[in-house]
Amino acid sequence: MLGIGIDIGGTNTKLIVADKTGKIFRTLRFSTLPEKGVDSFIQRLSENVLKLKNEYGDEIKSIGIGSAGDVDPEKGVIRYSPNLDWRNVELTSHVTRLTSLYCVVENDANMAAWGAFATEFGKKKVNAFVITLGTGIGSGIILDGKLYHGSTGSAGEAGHLIIENNGRLCNCGKRGCLEAYCGSIGILKRAGEVIKDTNAFVKKYYAGGEFNTIALTKAALSGDKTAIKLFEDTGKYLGHGLSNMILLLNPEYIILTGGVSNAKELFLPSMLEVFKNQPISTPFESVKVKVSDNPELGSIGAALYGIETFEMK
């Protein structure tokens, strides 16, 4: 049996075909283009699913989808996604109608958490917090070995924890959200304020590339002091946001994943420094911080969650 795992990101949507062990057989990508509207997206998504179904046949039984934003897993609806600017998207019913496959949707960070849990912890009874550092920031919570949804499936909106009162404007409309500082959009905004000539900056450190977090990472690793400071500050902001989570939930593990986490050596030291200076020290001394090396955690988690829930239904 195989399952399709789908990760809907602000920029790209990724589809994989995987088996129960998390082994990936095939990967497909297309541009999300959220501004083209929901109908267009569901159409293009389903066409890609049918392409995979055509290739792998009846072995594929299920679709698991991870989407940014506030998702109602029970109804299969994306209630609100600030980064996609979508509201009340009835997703799974339409995908099932168009593809004839069982389909489940969850918050993308929940799916990354499930991927980490299933592949890295072998479903042990751990308390773990998975933070996805991408365009935006999400989190998935595993408590005593189970995905924690909260009462309406909205738990884990870590990107919108306030870390600065009346701080930077976030995509969600609030001010001071963690995401507005440490999501890649937030990092680049902060960078644009201190790097005067971004073209020259890119030319120097990332010839042929864009002004993005890869360029900033390359610059920092080449010793550029402005870029180094930007990542140090990112670590501090992350440390403040995660401190609040640790004080509330006292997890055994924090797992960082998503594109920004590739710059781990640049922001982890200042993040861990914030943990060290906490007067209520026990939960900070005991928490183990891991950065996942697996860039496919979200889509693998979605595929495995789809297979698991299909088999349990």
Add this chain to the structure above:
Amino acid sequence: MLGIGIDIGGTNTKLIVADKTGKIFRTLRFSTLPEKGVDSFIQRLSENVLKLKNEYGDEIKSIGIGSAGDVDPEKGVIRYSPNLDWRNVELTSHVTRLTSLYCVVENDANMAAWGAFATEFGKKKVNAFVITLGTGIGSGIILDGKLYHGSTGSAGEAGHLIIENNGRLCNCGKRGCLEAYCGSIGILKRAGEVIKDTNAFVKKYYAGGEFNTIALTKAALSGDKTAIKLFEDTGKYLGHGLSNMILLLNPEYIILTGGVSNAKELFLPSMLEVFKNQPISTPFESVKVKVSDNPELGSIGAALYGIETFEMK
């Protein structure tokens, strides 16, 4: 069967004798006087327990204790309590030695949460967040009907969530903690900054009393604009702190308890206003806020938790 429930507060320590239904038969109080040191406290606590044991005999089987601060329930140790200024207090072993009774200790907010859960929800499978607004601020987390401890028993340190970067100095040594604004000490500090003549203020609104949150409540209810504004601000700060919890944990219920919650009509409207203005609206629309009318929740919870764990051992 009866159990003793003990609530160690910064000012007073309260002992009750209760049965399994939470019915209270007897209440005793003594001054905590944390500055006299741990040995003195344990001695005085045990003397009061023996007094109750003398009155009720062998019917009393267990002691449940709720203490402010970071508690290790497994080892029976208060690891750190900022308000009592105690570290690494081996509590249950000494109390059992001096009283010959089974003894368990938990964070006081956990015990209030257990009291609310056992008496108000009949142990239903709810997700509830109990906030104790006293001298300091604590919280207890009930997830799917169980007391949630986290990996080292430190979960629920809601009083030390940061709500203002580089904000007011907290008893714990950090700046900007929720407790530094909304615990009674924090409220009185803020009040002292805007009320110039506190003696005249007390004389006017609370003759014979002290400058405390009761005086402020009486003043606000009499229309004093400064006092009204202080509680409105308290509600805003609380709203910000609780927003972060709601975004993370998406509970069905928030229960407010502790002395400050008696001023509910003065701070709840501005607190709920913060909830109303959240762009990720689902978890805020679904959460039900209750203020517990039961002032004994902490000690009843401790008594019931002591009885429950004694019977399960």
